Amino acid sequence: MRNRLLATLAPLDFDLLGPELETVALVQDAVLSRAGDQIEHVLFPHSGAISLMIDMADGRTIATAAVGREGVVGSLSVLGPSPSAVTAIVRAAGTASRIPSSRFQAAFNRSPAIRHAVQIHMRAMLIQFQLGAACNGLHPVKARMARWLLHLCDYIGDDVLPLTQETLSEILGVRRTTVTLLMRNLRASGAIRVDRRGQIEIDRPRLAAAACECHGAMRLEIEEIFSMNTARSQATVGPDD
Numbered sequence: 001m002r003n004r005l006l007a008t009l010a011p012l013d014f015d016l017l018g019p020e021l022e023t024v025a026l027v028q029d030a031v032l033s034r035a036g037d038q039i040e041h042v043l044f045p046h047s048g049a050i051s052l053m054i055d056m057a058d059g060r061t062i063a064t065a066a067v068g069r070e071g072v073v074g075s076l077s078v079l080g081p082s083p084s085a086v087t088a089i090v091r092a093a094g095t096a097s098r099i100p101s102s103r104f105q106a107a108f109n110r111s112p113a114i115r116h117a118v119q120i121h122m123r124a125m126l127i128q129f130q131l132g133a134a135c136n137g138l139h140p141v142k143a144r145m146a147r148w149l150l151h152l153c154d155y156i157g158d159d160v161l162p163l164t165q166e167t168l169s170e171i172l173g174v175r176r177t178t179v180t181l182l183m184r185n186l187r188a189s190g191a192i193r194v195d196r197r198g199q200i201e202i203d204r205p206r207l208a209a210a211a212c213e214c215h216g217a218m219r220l221e222i223e224e225i226f227s228m229n230t231a232r233s234q235a236t237v238g239p240d241d
């Protein structure tokens with residue numbers, strides 16, 4: 001089980017989801033749900049990366065968070081039927097397990113371990129939202145772009161990203177011409193290389209030097225949440241449970 005949240009579940013808790021979980025492909029650039037849509041499925045990625053996007057009234061967009069194998073898309077549906085606040089788009093192809101929201105909610109209500117897994121995810125998302133808001137307000141766009149490239153590479157476990165300039169402009173909320181200039185700049189410093197197919201290959205140490213402190217801070221805090229909570233799960237699940 002590659003999804004880190006599902007991996008925290010003991011077999012009995014996993015079995016509450018297991019029969020309903022369906023493996024699906026995450027297709028590059030696929031829109032999984034749009035802002036305003038009812039959340040029909042809860043989706044646990046095993047690989048690939050998804051960005052959560054805010055669509056502004058003037059047509060501009062910006063990414064507020066990324067979700068990969070350590071997260072889940074659509075878990076807010078446990079609060080009851082409500083429209084999604086964000087648009088979820090696949091930025092790097094992969095696979096996921098998905099379950100109808102109503103089924104997930106029933107399992108969530110029965111299992112403290114599933115509720116705990118959702119809490120881990122919520123805390124990790126809050127870190128992304130809070131540091132992301134600070135970063136968007138305080139740090140230059142070049143550093144933000146470096147942060148996003150590193151962040152997405154972390155999720156896919158690879159140093160090559162299938163991102164177009166158009167996609168980066170949507171994620172960062174800047175014009176495409178700005179992305180072109182930033183990429184030229186990062187290429188000149190050796191932080192990235194663009195291959196013939198347009199894929200971006202990163203040089204991790206050089207790109208990290210161009211990024212702000214936020215990428216490292218996010219990683220550290222998210223890993224702390226996982227290690228703290230996994231230790232707690234193990235401590236509470238004894239032979240008598």
Ligand SMILES: [Zn+2]
Nearest residue numbers: 135139212214
């Ligand atoms: Zn930053």
